[in-house]
Amino acid sequence: MSRRQRTQRGCITLQPPRMMPDGLEVSLHTCPRALLRELDHVFPGVDLDACLAIPTNQKAGMDLVAMGDTVETEKDVLLNSFASFASGLCKQIREAGYWADYIDPCSGLPMLSGGTKVYSEVEGMQLLLQYQVMNAGNCKVLLHPQWGSAVYPASLFCTAPSDFVQRLLEERLVPRPAPVPA
Template sequence: MSEQQRHPSDTSSIILPPRLVRNTQSANPDDDLECSLHYLPKPLLREFSHVFNNEHVRFGSNDGNLQLLAIPTNQRAREDLVAVGDHIEAEKDRLLNVFLTFGKCICEQLRSQGYWADYIDPCSGLPMISLNCNKVYSEVDGMECLLNYKAYNAGFCKILTHPKWGSAVYPATIFAYAPVDVAKSLMALFPSAS
């Protein structure tokens, strides 16, 4: 089955599997992100519509190749993010800034081509571009659904565990309504990290 014929409700949502990419938008060469590209699977469609209120439908309505896509990112933290302290908060701020730079770049490139894209603020869980949205997106639930990463409960929080990095991981997601080939080409612009 070709990618053009593939439907997002198929069992696997993965278009491009996770790979570590160099964040060419960052001044620090060590600010790598693990990225993948997915069709938005059925379990996330309802969540997506609650969070974004169908903001995407106003973009590219004449293009029959448009797909709802997710670009989950994970960053390896220098600290276990379950811990507490000023150094942990400083690390979270660093990781946040790396993702915001990356997410803004991806979204600007897609939007400049006439497609809808937005990224989630990992601190609030709210969209960064779509202003009339106030439903929170759960990054942990998204990573469980898209990548089958595991999570556990710690008090009132759900903690994501990366298969290689454990809980020293910072998840954040970009969403798009664009042709798969456009998204794949955009992802290919970021070189693999060593």
């Protein structure tokens, strides 16, 4: 797969999905016009002309369409893993002087910008990665090509240059050694 791949829907894949040491599958994309129109409502007042999308997916230990305490516990673990990754990456991007935010997978709302419009992770993954979806009652469920519905999608967005974001992602590919007790 080429490093830059234009999808059928107008976005450019700058970094195809790849697995990070912390278990998140991460990719980097330019935002197609349809997504930018949606993001204008999700992040009001932000100049999104050069916005990049950073969709992530985590493999769940079970089908997340099911209900029950075990599924909710699994979702909490996956949420915490994403929040740690997203808050750290957004902090690095913001400290460099660029705008960045991530979506709360539970509510669909921005975590840092305070918007009130919900972002659909399933529709975003469908648009950016061409992943399939299925209907489960009134809900659309994402189907990962390898993991099926045992997937936890969550996204970040930023206005940093793509080479800067790619460098930050490359740095995260190297597992950090555990601290040595003194």
